[in-house]
Amino acid sequence: MKQPLDRYAVTGHPIGHSKSPYIHRWFAAETGQGIRYDAIPSARDGFEEVVRRFRADGGLGLNVTLPFKEEACALADVRTPRAELAGAANTLSFLPDGTVHGDNTDGVGLIRDLRINHGVALAGRRILMIGAGGAARGVLPALVDERPRRLTVVNRSPERAVSLAARFPAAGVVGCGFGDLRRGDGEVFDIVINATSAGLSGESAPPVPISAFRPGGAAYDMVYATEPTSFLLWSRAAGASLAVDGAGMLVEQGAESFRLWRGVRPPTRRVIAALRAELVRGG
Ligand code: ATR
Numbered sequence: 001m002k003q004p005l006d007r008y009a010v011t012g013h014p015i016g017h018s019k020s021p022y023i024h025r026w027f028a029a030e031t032g033q034g035i036r037y038d039a040i041p042s043a044r045d046g047f048e049e050v051v052r053r054f055r056a057d058g059g060l061g062l063n064v065t066l067p068f069k070e071e072a073c074a075l076a077d078v079r080t081p082r083a084e085l086a087g088a089a090n091t092l093s094f095l096p097d098g099t100v101h102g103d104n105t106d107g108v109g110l111i112r113d114l115r116i117n118h119g120v121a122l123a124g125r126r127i128l129m130i131g132a133g134g135a136a137r138g139v140l141p142a143l144v145d146e147r148p149r150r151l152t153v154v155n156r157s158p159e160r161a162v163s164l165a166a167r168f169p170a171a172g173v174v175g176c177g178f179g180d181l182r183r184g185d186g187e188v189f190d191i192v193i194n195a196t197s198a199g200l201s202g203e204s205a206p207p208v209p210i211s212a213f214r215p216g217g218a219a220y221d222m223v224y225a226t227e228p229t230s231f232l233l234w235s236r237a238a239g240a241s242l243a244v245d246g247a248g249m250l251v252e253q254g255a256e257s258f259r260l261w262r263g264v265r266p267p268t269r270r271v272i273a274a275l276r277a278e279l280v281r282g283g
Contacts, residue, residue, distance in 0.1 A: 024254060061094065083102045087137060091105050105256035110143075110249045158175065218242040
């Protein structure tokens with residue numbers, strides 16, 4: 001009799017447009033791993049129930065997306081330090097002894113995409129992170145680990161940036177509002193990362209002064225879209241030598257989840273190219 005496939009899934013609200021099933025099926029094919037990966041919709045207050053049912057059905061691992069990453073972190077019995085620091089988990093593993101293991105692979109995904117796929121080193125660089133919500137919090141531990149010369153978090157509500165920065169006292173992370181970037185001599189950044197959703201659906205880019213961006217620097221938008229976001233258009237106007245969206249990060253965070261679950265790191269280059277083509281087709 002044929003063995004049932006090991007089961008994995010992604011859940012979120014909404015989940016219909018998630019590219020994770022597409023990505024993980026690619027990974028499975030590339031690595032010859034026989035797994036099943038589905039998208040499971042969850043009601044806004046239904047996350048725990050989805051987890052319970054998935055586990056009862058023998059599910060081995062779950063990717064968790066908005067708005068449940070904080071809940072996933074709280075639900076885990078054991079958390080990795082990076083999930084603990086982020087206060088959010090995007091990867092749950094259901095171990096044979098019943099333990100729920102929570103991890104956060106978003107930061108690794110961002111770093112690998114920047115460093116390996118785009119050749120952008122972060123050590124010793126001046127980094128500006130725009131946004132202080134869940135997306136920013138999820139990747140800050142990994143950015144801090146890269147030992148940048150400076151890491152500044154700027155946010156529309158400055159107090160949120162200040163309190164997020166205060167989670168990393170030893171690393172000297174600084175939080176401020178957009179107005180602070182315009183004051184005085186003005187700091188200049190080598191790498192600017194957008195962790196807000198501003199700039200999608202025709203909104204204007206966050207109000208970072210062009211003078212804050214070193215010409216020839218790198219700009220990274222953690223969201224992805226078929227058209228360049230207004231943040232990426234802004235960064236090109238400011239002289240960016242590299243302006244990329246988060247499609248590669250999405251694939252890389254998935255690859256890290258896959259590695260945690262299956263013990264094999266899938267190659268990502270072809271999957272990223274396929275995902276981009278799929279996005280252009282409007283898939
Ligand atoms: P997420 O989990 O996607 O980060 P979030 O926790 O609600 O969602 O955070 C959204 C982030 O985008 C915040 O940094 C938010 O700024 P505020 O904290 O001031 O609300 C930022 N954001 C959303 N829309 C924005 C806009 N139009 N301009 C600038 N920042 C915006």
